[in-house]
Amino acid sequence: MSSTPSPTKIPRRVFLERAVQRSIQRSVQTAALIGATPHALVLARGSADNQAPEFEVVRPRRLRFPEDHGAHPGFRTEWWYLTGWLERQDAPPCGVQITFFRARTRHPDANPSRFAPTQLLFAHAALALPEEGRLLHDQRAARSGFGLAQAAVQDTQVQIGPWKLARTDIDQYRAQIRSQAFELALSFKPAGEPLLQGNNGVSAKGPNPEQASFYYSRPQLQVSGEIQVRSKAQTVTGRAWLDHEWSSTLLETGAVGWDWVGINLHDGGSLTAFRIRDAHGNSRWQHLAWRDSQGRQEVLQAGATQSTTDVVFEPLRIWRSSRSGADWPVSMRLRMRDQSSKKERILRLIPLLDDQEVDARASTGGYYWEGAVRLVDGDHSEAPEIGRGYLELTGYAGPVSL
Numbered sequence: 469m470s471s472t473p474s475p476t477k478i479p480r481r482v483f484l485e486r487a488v489q490r491s492i493q494r495s496v497q498t499a500a501l502i503g504a505t506p507h508a509l510v511l512a513r514g515s516a517d518n519q520a521p522e523f524e525v526v527r528p529r530r531l532r533f534p535e536d537h538g539a540h541p542g543f544r545t546e547w548w549y550l551t552g553w554l555e556r557q558d559a560p561p562c563g564v565q566i567t568f569f570r571a572r573t574r575h576p577d578a579n580p581s582r583f584a585p586t587q588l589l590f591a592h593a594a595l596a597l598p599e600e601g602r603l604l605h606d607q608r609a610a611r612s613g614f615g616l617a618q619a620a621v622q623d624t625q626v627q628i629g630p631w632k633l634a635r636t637d638i639d640q641y642r643a644q645i646r647s648q649a650f651e652l653a654l655s656f657k658p659a660g661e662p663l664l665q666g667n668n669g670v671s672a673k674g675p676n677p678e679q680a681s682f683y684y685s686r687p688q689l690q691v692s693g694e695i696q697v698r699s700k701a702q703t704v705t706g707r708a709w710l711d712h713e714w715s716s717t718l719l720e721t722g723a724v725g726w727d728w729v730g731i732n733l734h735d736g737g738s739l740t741a742f743r744i745r746d747a748h749g750n751s752r753w754q755h756l757a758w759r760d761s762q763g764r765q766e767v768l769q770a771g772a773t774q775s776t777t778d779v780v781f782e783p784l785r786i787w788r789s790s791r792s793g794a795d796w797p798v799s800m801r802l803r804m805r806d807q808s809s810k811k812e813r814i815l816r817l818i819p820l821l822d823d824q825e826v827d828a829r830a831s832t833g834g835y836y837w838e839g840a841v842r843l844v845d846g847d848h849s850e851a852p853e854i855g856r857g858y859l860e861l862t863g864y865a866g867p868v869s870l
Contacts, residue, residue, distance in 0.1 A: 552708025563596030582652025654693035681715035725863015727850030
């Protein structure tokens with residue numbers, strides 16, 4: 469007499485994780501059917517009764533720490549962004565990126581379902597290894613809750629499963645990433661207090677007041693820890709950069725993307741520069757700030773239309789991706805002109821490798837280029853290297869949707 473075997477009992481945590489992932493996948497598939505990117509899910513209304521919550525807007529205020537190290541769930545979009553150069557024994561330097569994103573949807577907070585996607589979390593991680601000739605990267609997506617994913621409001625503590633980024637009581641950041649291709653276990657020690665970007669932490673991204681973000685950086689982070697690639701562990705040291713930014717409106721009508729660079733200068737200073745672009749490659753808004761090793765900051769140009777030439781981004785070399793078909797300006801020239809003296813300084817950005825494209829279609833949507841770059845002072849072949857950092861390029865494989 470045969471008996472039917474009893475079904476295998478699935479642990480509650482595994483059941484919840486599978487349910488959440490299935491729910492997220494249905495949301496992403498729905499977005500694909502209507503021609504939207506997962507970013508556009510943030511804009512969608514979540515209920516038929518049309519009682520979706522309003523997003524908070526950026527109003528100038530003094531940033532408060534440690535509270536502002538944490539999440540701001542009333543805003544539409546937020547990210548914690550770590551990039552850096554790592555030194556390895558018996559191997560050339562490599563680049564690392566760890567980014568956690570939080571997105572608030574239009575689903576009302578009063579929705580009784582535990583699976584209601586009021587807060588979505590995404591994470592990207594990448595290693596730029598010269599010996600590979602391309603990025604190794606991975607990504608995660610989850611809904612906040614169930615003990616599987618969170619973005620704490622009291623301090624930096626973001627997590628999606630085993631992927632974690634947290635700030636300790638002694639003001640150090642620790643990141644842990646476990647992927648099939650690589651693992652990261654890194655600590656980041658700040659060199660000083662947060663650098664408030666823009667006007668005391670309010671960074672303009674366009675001519676209208678609402679086109680702004682709260683934004684601060686932690687440049688010159690001292691890195692230590694271990695990376696593991698294909699089961700081979702390597703001890704690393706280096707320098708990194710952290711950005712924390714949150715907003716509900718960034719891009720004005722007609723803008724398709726941005727170019728951004730953050731550089732740790734070898735003398736202990738830092739350079740931040742970005743521009744917002746239209747579909748023709750013209751700058752709609754730009755900004756550049758130079759901070760010296762003593763913490764004094766000089767803003768050479770604090771935002772203007774494309775007719776202003778105090779900060780100019782000039783593509784020097786294009787790399788075409790066979791995956792996205794995008795033409796990425798992986799090498800750039802920065803022209804800076806002081807408004808008072810009219811003296812011009814020319815800097816160049818040189819990539820560690822060309823193929824640093826991130827395919828984020830399984831999480832935040834679309835493609836972007838996030839690459840380790842060297843900064844050289846001058847336009848000639850013998851120009852000295854004065855810093856290292858990261859260049860971010862968006863909107864070249866299609867308009868950014870926030």
